[in-house]
Amino acid sequence: MQEFGGPEGMAVVALPAPVAARSQVLVDVEAIGVGGVDAVIRRGDLAAYGFREGHVLGGEVAGVVAAVGDGVDPAWIGRRVWAPTGTGGGYAERAVASADEVVPLPGRLSAVDAVALGSAGVVAHFGLAHARFAAGESVLVRGAAGSLGIMTVQLAARSGAGVVAVTTSSAARGERLRALGATHVLNRAGEGSPAGFDVIIDVVAGPDVPSFFDVLNPNGRLVVVGAVGGQPPADFGARVMVLFQKSLSFSTFSANTVPNDDKRAVRTAQFAEAARGDLTAVVHEVLPLAQAASAHRRMEAGEVFGRVVLTP
Structure with missing residues (x-):
């Protein structure tokens, strides 16, 4: 996102590759969830919360752990995971995430389906509980x-x-x-x-x-x-x-108020349910990362049912 405003302010640019810091994992990204909050940040509506032009959007990815930082079990390397990228950084080929928030994926659950479920499922679960x-x-x-x-x-x-x-x-x-x-x-x-x-x-x-x-x-x-x-x-x-x-x-309600252990437990259960067919991941369309602006245009035009997913 080079400038606040419409999708036309988005562009693919070359940036230094991220490195896993202490307690983090580095993920080779296979799928990126496009969420409504991405559009809110892109428009500049959350500038008061510290978001600036030049911000890399994207709060959740799925892929394979490529490296780990200090203090993280190296057994994570090579595992397929869903990973939250916090306030951004997910619209990328590689992304870092806190090791205590990543969730292993069942073998029968695709990376695309994982990012259609990961954030949404937890907010839905705890949102109903909050109500x-x-x-x-x-x-x-x-x-x-x-x-x-x-x-x-x-x-x-x-x-x-x-x-x-x-x-x-x-x-x-x-x-x-x-x-x-x-x-x-x-x-x-x-x-x-x-x-x-x-x-x-x-x-x-x-x-x-x-x-x-x-x-x-x-x-x-x-x-x-x-x-x-x-x-x-x-x-x-x-x-x-x-x-x-x-x-x-x-x-x-914000999922930020839920302890990480509780969120991981719910996500683990929901991913298993989706792999069995007991929960449905609804994916509207899968687009290449270079078409992120198109994904935002379709979302804002009300054309999307489910989630648009980007792939690097």
């Missing part, structure tokens, strides 16, 4: 066509949700989400709901957040797990106060 979701409750997944929304639909359905509703942009996408566990398909405004919801998992955020408090049941919980639609209005909490007698709750 105190319980079997029998009704769940609305707002912005369900991306990898995070798709994983939330699957996990909620198999955990016994009474209703799993989704917002999405087309009937065709709605049918695909029904095949993954959705029971009701609503438009993007949440219209068409048969009743209220106990839990809303919101991947979108943006200016429409206040209207979704209206479709929560008493004691309902809305948890924002992504912000691809930008920030909610500054006064969005006023709607909660208007609905004071419903005892509604609003919160945000």
